[in-house]
Amino acid sequence: MPSNNTENQPPQTPLSPPDSTRKPITRSAIHAFFTPRHRSPLGEVSSTSSTRNASGLVGTPTPAGSVAFAKNVHLLSPEDSPSNRASKKARRVLFPASEENNESGREVLFAPISGVGAVKGKKLFPGSGKVKVKAGDGAGDIFDESKEEEQAVKERPNRIRPTGRNRVLMRMLGTGSITGMRSTRPHHCAAWRYEVEGFHSRPENIHKISSQDRQPCLPFTAKACHRNSLVGVGDETGFVRLIETEKDLTPSFSTTYLGIACHDNAVFDISWSPDDHRLATASGDQTSRVFDVISQQLTDVLMGHRSSVKQVAFNPRNPSILTTCSRDGNIHIWDLRCVGSASSLGKGVTEHKPVNSILQAHADTTLKKGITPRTDVSVTAVVWLINRDNSIATASEANSCIKIWDIRSIQTKRKVPAAVEFTATPPHHQPPKHRPFGLNCLSLSPDGARLYAMCRDSVVYAYSTTTIAHGPIHAYSHPRLHASTFYVKSSVSRDGRLLATGSSDGLAVLFPTDERYLDQNSYRHGMRHPEDSVPALSSLAKPSRRSILPVTQHLKVGKGVGLVRGHEKEVTDVAWSMNGDLVTISDDYQARCWRDDDGGVEAEQLRDCGEDEGRRWACGWAEKAT
Numbered sequence: 001m002p003s004n005n006t007e008n009q010p011p012q013t014p015l016s017p018p019d020s021t022r023k024p025i026t027r028s029a030i031h032a033f034f035t036p037r038h039r040s041p042l043g044e045v046s047s048t049s050s051t052r053n054a055s056g057l058v059g060t061p062t063p064a065g066s067v068a069f070a071k072n073v074h075l076l077s078p079e080d081s082p083s084n085r086a087s088k089k090a091r092r093v094l095f096p097a098s099e100e101n102n103e104s105g106r107e108v109l110f111a112p113i114s115g116v117g118a119v120k121g122k123k124l125f126p127g128s129g130k131v132k133v134k135a136g137d138g139a140g141d142i143f144d145e146s147k148e149e150e151q152a153v154k155e156r157p158n159r160i161r162p163t164g165r166n167r168v169l170m171r172m173l174g175t176g177s178i179t180g181m182r183s184t185r186p187h188h189c190a191a192w193r194y195e196v197e198g199f200h201s202r203p204e205n206i207h208k209i210s211s212q213d214r215q216p217c218l219p220f221t222a223k224a225c226h227r228n229s230l231v232g233v234g235d236e237t238g239f240v241r242l243i244e245t246e247k248d249l250t251p252s253f254s255t256t257y258l259g260i261a262c263h264d265n266a267v268f269d270i271s272w273s274p275d276d277h278r279l280a281t282a283s284g285d286q287t288s289r290v291f292d293v294i295s296q297q298l299t300d301v302l303m304g305h306r307s308s309v310k311q312v313a314f315n316p317r318n319p320s321i322l323t324t325c326s327r328d329g330n331i332h333i334w335d336l337r338c339v340g341s342a343s344s345l346g347k348g349v350t351e352h353k354p355v356n357s358i359l360q361a362h363a364d365t366t367l368k369k370g371i372t373p374r375t376d377v378s379v380t381a382v383v384w385l386i387n388r389d390n391s392i393a394t395a396s397e398a399n400s401c402i403k404i405w406d407i408r409s410i411q412t413k414r415k416v417p418a419a420v421e422f423t424a425t426p427p428h429h430q431p432p433k434h435r436p437f438g439l440n441c442l443s444l445s446p447d448g449a450r451l452y453a454m455c456r457d458s459v460v461y462a463y464s465t466t467t468i469a470h471g472p473i474h475a476y477s478h479p480r481l482h483a484s485t486f487y488v489k490s491s492v493s494r495d496g497r498l499l500a501t502g503s504s505d506g507l508a509v510l511f512p513t514d515e516r517y518l519d520q521n522s523y524r525h526g527m528r529h530p531e532d533s534v535p536a537l538s539s540l541a542k543p544s545r546r547s548i549l550p551v552t553q554h555l556k557v558g559k560g561v562g563l564v565r566g567h568e569k570e571v572t573d574v575a576w577s578m579n580g581d582l583v584t585i586s587d588d589y590q591a592r593c594w595r596d597d598d599g600g601v602e603a604e605q606l607r608d609c610g611e612d613e614g615r616r617w618a619c620g621w622a623e624k625a626t
Contacts, residue, residue: 222234234262399436
């Protein structure tokens with residue numbers, strides 16, 4: 001037991017390091033907020049004799065007379081804190097105002113686990129162990145008298161802080177908010193505005209789309225490579241051109257880097273393999289083709305559809321597996337490793353048959369008996385789910401239902417296709433007051449947690465891929481976002497920070513995807529569904545507010561800005577390059593590259609400079625956010 005001699009010892013503060021030659025000082029220096037505990041290596045409360053220094057640390061006597069201080073110091077529960085009224089009364093008994101009151105040497109009972117202290121013979125908290133301490137003793141003899149009644153220490157649960165890791169977890173669980181005062185605090189509009197207002201386009205960022213005989217032609221699709229800054233654009237003549245989006249490289253954006261004649265019919269969609277060595281095309285000639293980009297040679301032909309192929313997609317984890325969807329309502333799975341037959345298109349070209357098919361994927365099976373459902377419901381979009389192995393998500397022109405399929409399931413002609421999971425129809429798409437709207441395309445976020453669906457009602461709906469059956473969790477809309485045709489598409493940036501969409505209003509629209517910027521009251525006064533989404537009203541009847549149901553009554557809506565003056569006609573497809581540049585294509589036979597590489601200085605000057613001296617000639621910029 002350490003000696004109680006404290007003469008000629010300098011005072012020790014709680015911030016001073018432990019000193020093996022220093023001995024514990026008087027008992028009055030011990031703060032009541034700390035509870036003495038000595039833990040064994042297994043984490044159990046030890047009943048061995050311990051001492052306490054002036055800073056409130058628990059120590060064990062050593063043979064040399066020094067004190068070895070424990071590392072674990074535990075705080076009291078909220079009931080035992082110094083601000084508690086009962087705790088204050090107990091401390092008046094334990095530690096009087098002056099040290100002279102402690103000279104009597106009376107004994108005090110401590111409750112080291114759940115109680116602060118009590119006068120001898122009285123127990124403050126039932127069930128707590130009692131430790132006997134002499135108040136007049138310099139260090140105090142602390143020992144446990146009721147080892148059998150010890151209770152486990154209740155630690156206060158830690159709150160979740162808004163870090164990057166748990167934000168991804170919250171996104172996977174279907175919500176972007178984190179419980180807590182700081183995380184749910186609304187953000188000012190300037191926070192999201194700076195992410196989208198800096199995009200601009202100069203005259204040198206225009207590419208004229210023309211056929212091989214120098215005639216203007218319509219572009220249908222644009223897809224960026226994964227590992228370089230090239231973007232592929234497919235047009236109505238079956239030609240795919242590669243365009244360089246890097247600002248300082250040659251040839252520039254206005255010149256074609258490489259061209260490949262893929263089909264004799266329109267190319268509606270293209271897809272790059274994960275290593276960018278292969279290029280797959282979907283065409284109106286009812287086939288899909290795979291090309292070797294390095295040699296620019298056709299290697300595989302995928303035959304099996306009975307109508308135009310709408311979309312093709314490589315498996316992001318296996319470049320030998322593809323999926324296609326078509327206007328015939330079927331979805332086919334292809335494996336390029338399977339042995340095929342020789343094609344008449346050339347030497348070394350293999351013709352493949354699908355290894356698995358989902359027939360009539362989006363046919364309506366809920367009709368009454370005697371009514372024949374449509375078997376040609378066009379499947380407009382297909383995308384691989386990176387967080388679900390062997391799963392794809394599809395959409396159709398019939399309604400806004402998204403279906404999840406397992407490509408390993410075998411389907412026969414007698415077996416009705418059964419989706420693993422599917423979404424319900426939104427309330428504002430349900431008849432008889434409203435009509436359903438189809439989906440144009442599906443875009444998956446880089447982390448696989450969000451699935452964005454571009455709908456014909458001019459709204460982009462966001463789904464959580466883990467809880468997709470619960471329906472959309474929020475939406476994005478803009479007063480100038482109109483999807484009048486199924487050619488209007490959307491795309492997510494490589495970092496998942498921005499969502500870009502085309503529009504029939506002659507511009508592209510940018511939305512920040514950070515869910516902290518969502519606003520429950522966005523466009524509540526002006527955003528409504530198209531006129532054909534509600535029943536026809538007579539000329540004498542006044543339009544009811546209930547008949548035109550805004551989406552904000554059901555979902556939170558994200559704000560965005562439009563990229564103005566860039567195109568004159570409908571903007572169909574958009575693509576994000578590896579460097580964060582946006583490429584848009586339009587029915588005005590042009591492709592444009594939008595950059596945000598100067599912190600928004602150029603865009604701000606274009607917004608404010610006016611039309612003097614032709615400063616805005618052939619330029620485009622992001623409109624001012626409101």
